[in-house]
Amino acid sequence: MLARVQAPAQMGLEGQLVEIECDMSNGLPGLVVVGLGNKAVEEARERVRGAIKNSGLMLPPKRITLNLAPADIPKDGTGFDLGMAIAVLIASEQLPEVASSLFIGELALNGSVRATAGVVSAAHLAGRLGIDRLYVPSGQEQGLQRFNSTRVIPVKSLAQLAEHLRGAKPIRTRVKRSSPPLPIKPEVDFADIYGQEEAKRAMLIAASGRHNILLVGPPGVGKTMLAKAAAGIMPPLSAEQQMEVARLHEARGLSRPVNATDRPFRSPHHSTSVTALIGGGRHPTPGEISLSHHGVLFLDELPEFQRPVLEALRQPLEDGRITIGRAAGSATFPARFMLIAAQNPCPCGYRGDPERRCSCPAHQIQRYRKQISGPLLERIDMMVSVKRAKLDQVNRSTTTSQQLQAKVNQVSLLQKQRFKDDSLTNANLAGQGLQQHCRLDSGGQQLISQALAAFHLSTRTHVRILRVARTIADLDQSKTITSQHLAEAIRYRATTE
Known part of the structure; x- marks a missing residue:
């Protein structure tokens, strides 16, 4: 009997539907996996064999061939294990055929289903294709049902799933309802920043319209605190944006709650490479600019970044996306972020400081400034000079991040009415x-x-x-x-x- 089961494969940001075909024939007993899988996929045959045997099910003494189609697309990861096992059990007539179902999960040798990467992308794929049921490892179903009509079923073990598919003991699922969004907790409150009223005003404007901004000032004046505070007053992510941000993090192998409403804040070190910043790899994965999509990319000590790294930002800042081409294929990732950059006015950091004398010669200052090209500076909307505040002349600000966020939310509402789209702002x-x-x-x-x-x-x-x-x-x-x-x-x- 030939059995067919569907499973998801992650290709860049978008999921790809993979059909797992299982054929049994007479011959030397064995299990073979074909379909351009990597080492983890090849080793799945041992996990599938052990899981079926230790779940009280039978592995027929026949030649079993598992094909992952389409066979010309590379497949990696352990998420195909569950689908392979179900295909074997259907082909051996231990389970009935299943329709409009998607399986993802890694199998342990004792038959339990372990967490695996790709469940958020799988939920998005199932909703896009109109698939009725999605079987995921238990514990990874949280927040997935709020995005589409697909029924998400958590699975603890292969034996439990077999009983469910036979109809003997259905898996109980919670009634579908929206999971409460996680509260936003600003890392830095504007009230904790002494003085800098002009810079705070500029950060309010930048956060309201998602404008790129450059902060120039000596060390220790609060440039980093201003950047972190600005991220805390941005409006919460919409449901669609939450899913998109979670998928981007998952594509990079990072974990982020699907119902997290806070904006991403990424702050790569100045030694970051071009690949780490814009994305890449043998199989393209998103970089820092895509991980900060709908959020903030903070580049501290901007002139210290390598020139090619900074120049790589020019196209994403204009287009809001990045296309990465490799021999194994190409992928396009969204990269609509708000850039906050910070730098010193000179190498020593004290040019123009009334309290410290600058020790940099003119040619050194010129070379330092030339590290940032004119075309990149043109893509920055606002440039703000941050002066040193004297603590004996300023008091703790009475304006809190909560108050500023209310203003930002009002502007965001105006922009939503103007563009009819949550992702577009005045910066676009x-x-x-x-x-x-x-x-x-x-x-x-x-x-x-x-x-x-x-x-x-x-x-x-x-x-x-x-x-x-x-x-x-x-x-x-x-x-x-x-x-x-x-x-x-x-x-x-x-x-x-």
């Missing part, structure tokens, strides 16, 4: 949308023309100034961009001295 305004929502009066036109001429700003910078001005107007609940809004936006591009 372009074309007709830019002309429609960023119209300037005669005074504004004159002001922007003067700024472009005085600071020698490019067309790309012109567009980014208009986007920031639109966000500032939204914070003021203004439908039109006034000269005051435009002047503040220009100030964030004019200088960081």
